[in-house]
Amino acid sequence: MTEQHAASKVQFLTVGEEDHGQRLDNFLMRHFRKAPKALIYRIIRKGEVRVNKGRSKVSNRIESGDVVRVPPMRLPQTDKVEDSEIPADELRQIEQAILYEDADLMVVNKPSGVAVHGGGGIRYGLIEVLRALRPRAKRLELVHRIDRDTSGCILVAKKASVLKALHQQMRDDQFEKRYLAIVSGVWPKNVSKVDLPLRKDHLPNGGWHVKVAQDGKSALSYFEVKQHLNGCDLMAVRLKTGRTHQIRVHALAQGCALVGDDRYGDRELNKRFRKKGMKRLALHAHILGFTHPNTEQKMRIEAPLWADFKRLIEEQSL
Known part of the structure; x- marks a missing residue:
């Protein structure tokens, strides 16, 4: 049975051992690769997806033996990507x-x-x-x-x-995630820890907006000034939580929006930096650390800066 045909009717999926502990949205996206992410989120939020006959949230973890009810879905006919495309x-x-x-x-x-x-x-x-x-x-x-x-x-x-x-x-908080970011202005002195809860509000167009809110989820970031630049600062950022847009909103809360941030940043400032060659968000996932599941080796991978990011640092150096 094709994925398109299967999705046209109600399905009951039993969670296997290999999917134990996976988020509900990731579980559904793996089973329905043609389904747009927005569709998966919508049917979960509307309560059309049931786990053991009960409503569930997008971020809930499923367990081995759970039965997931999936409603009929209309999948795009041409969503399959051939290698040649x-x-x-x-x-x-x-x-x-x-x-x-x-x-x-x-x-x-x-x-x-x-x-x-x-x-x-x-x-x-x-x-x-x-x-x-x-x-x-x-x-x-x-x-x-x-x-x-x-x-x-x-x-x-x-x-x-x-x-x-x-x-x-x-x-288990055993992942190391470190970023490099270029923020506008001068980072405030003595601010290295930003502990502000974040709330993710869904918008009518299917997107979302994140802001600092007391009823939000806990979010903790650590910022360190690596280099003062002309009109901006290069920051090293370490995350203890991984909330949506966490670095961008935590930086904004300090009055230092990320360079190139079209959602939370300064439009005029972004225009000036685009002329300098930085035409995108100045945020780079620099280091990833974890333990290899099979060899148990401690892994620490560092991603080199892409040319535009590196060039901006060089050209804006004081």
Whole structure:
């Protein structure tokens, strides 16, 4: 039965051991690769997806033996991406951006502007390109995500068991995530820890907006000034939580929006930096640390800066 035909009727999916502990949205996106991300979120929020006959949230973790009821869905007829549809230069760019790879996982230095997966009007993203590059790896899955405009480290699992183990490390706070960011203005002195709860508000167009709110989820970031630049500061950022747009909103709360941030930043300032060659969000996932699930080796992967980011630092140095 094709995915399109199966999605046209109510389905009951039993969660296997390999998917134990996975988020509900990720579970559904793996089973329905053609389904736009916005559609998955919508049917969960509307209560049309039931776990053991009860409503569930997008971020809830499913367990082995759970029964997930999925309503009928109309999937795009042309959403399937053939390998031949991905331009050769894009395949080559991602192949060259692979920082580490073995039989279990890979780490990619994602370019800015590349979505991590297709959906929402995007034909294909990083994971679809990697599947085209590695057709024999049948279970390639994203371990985590970063925004489309953010560059840097992305971890991808090649096996369900590896994905499960890495997700457990994330839940146990055993992941190291460090970023480099360029913020507008001068970072306030003596501010290194930003502990402000964040609330994610969904917008009518299907997007969202994040802001500091007392009823939000806890969010903790550590900022360190690495270099004072002309009109901006280069910051090293370490995350203890991984909320949506956390670095961008925490920086904004200090009066220092990220350079190139079209959502939360200063439009006129962004125009000035675009003329200097920085035409995107100045945020780079610089270092990723974790324990290899099979070898138990401590891994610490560093993603080199892309040319535009590096050039801005050089040109704005005091």
